[in-house]
Amino acid sequence: MQRRTPAPRAAGRPRSAAADTAILAATRQALVELGWSKLTLGDVATRAGVAKTTLYRRWAGKNELVVDAVAELFDELRLPDCGTLAADIEGVVLRFAALLEHPEAKTALMALIAESTTDATLRTRIRASIVDRQKLLVLEGRARAQRRGELPTESDPEAAARTADLIFDVIAGAVVHRALVSAEPIDPEWTQAFTTLLLNGLTPSARA
Structure with missing residues (x-):
């Protein structure tokens, strides 16, 4: 199957594919360990080794992030x-x-x-x-x-x-x-x- 096409973003610093991969993997790991209700973007950012603002530039909230991780x-x-x-x-x-x-x-x-x-x-x-x-x-x-x-x-x-x-x-x-x-x-x-x-x-x- 074809890969998902990232959402359009404003001009500026190029989006890091490595960061995306780390964030999505961290999201899945957090779901296993914490469950949906306790999962936060802050925890995901810490696990992925990125700033919390990095997540918000890519995903509007937890729903969007988890769907993309799955x-x-x-x-x-x-x-x-x-x-x-x-x-x-x-x-x-x-x-x-x-x-x-x-x-x-x-x-x-x-x-x-x-x-x-x-x-x-x-x-x-x-x-x-x-x-x-x-x-x-x-x-x-x-x-x-x-x-x-x-x-x-x-x-x-x-x-x-x-x-x-x-x-x-x-x-x-x-x-x-x-x-x-x-x-x-x-x-x-x-x-x-x-x-x-x-x-x-x-x-x-x-x-x-």
């Missing part, structure tokens, strides 16, 4: 080309599950979900910075499967977009629920069974 983790997800649609799905599911095993990813994502239930602006930022970007993986996977002849090409762009949304919701919802809510393992056996159900649907052959 988005950076999910930007590392890739859709492997394993030769078939089924193998591609299994590959990305296992990679997603492995990401969620890291304490910083698990804690940060759960904190964002909890906080966003009462904050519409935060929900909008999560959709724009995390969800919409990860949906690109679905579009990439479908296009690859269509080139292989595994899936038909859809002529209606709006219908194709709705289908992509649904596929993303099914995969992300299942993986997040199993990993973070049910706390059950996402191993190759479960992943294969899930992929079979996803590709076949609730048909008699899938239930057999």
Whole structure:
């Protein structure tokens, strides 16, 4: 996936990529150790070794900072080309599950979900910075499967977009629920069974 594009900034001293990386890493570390309610920009600045004003020049507040810290983790997800649609799905599911095993990813994502239930602006930022970007993986996977002849090409762009949304919701919802809510393992056996159900649907052959 493409990397996130930093927000425009006024002319002046160039923005430091190293500082950004340190700040986002410190944010995730602080979430694990302190939780959402106790996390402050001052603490993050101390951990990152930067001035507090440096954070405020980049992020308006804690919500924006935490979303970008989580988005950076999910930007590392890739859709492997394993030769078939089924193998591609299994590959990305296992990679997603492995990401969620890291304490910083698990804690940060759960904190964002909890906080966003009462904050519409935060929900909008999560959709724009995390969800919409990860949906690109679905579009990439479908296009690859269509080139292989595994899936038909859809002529209606709006219908194709709705289908992509649904596929993303099914995969992300299942993986997040199993990993973070049910706390059950996402191993190759479960992943294969899930992929079979996803590709076949609730048909008699899938239930057999």
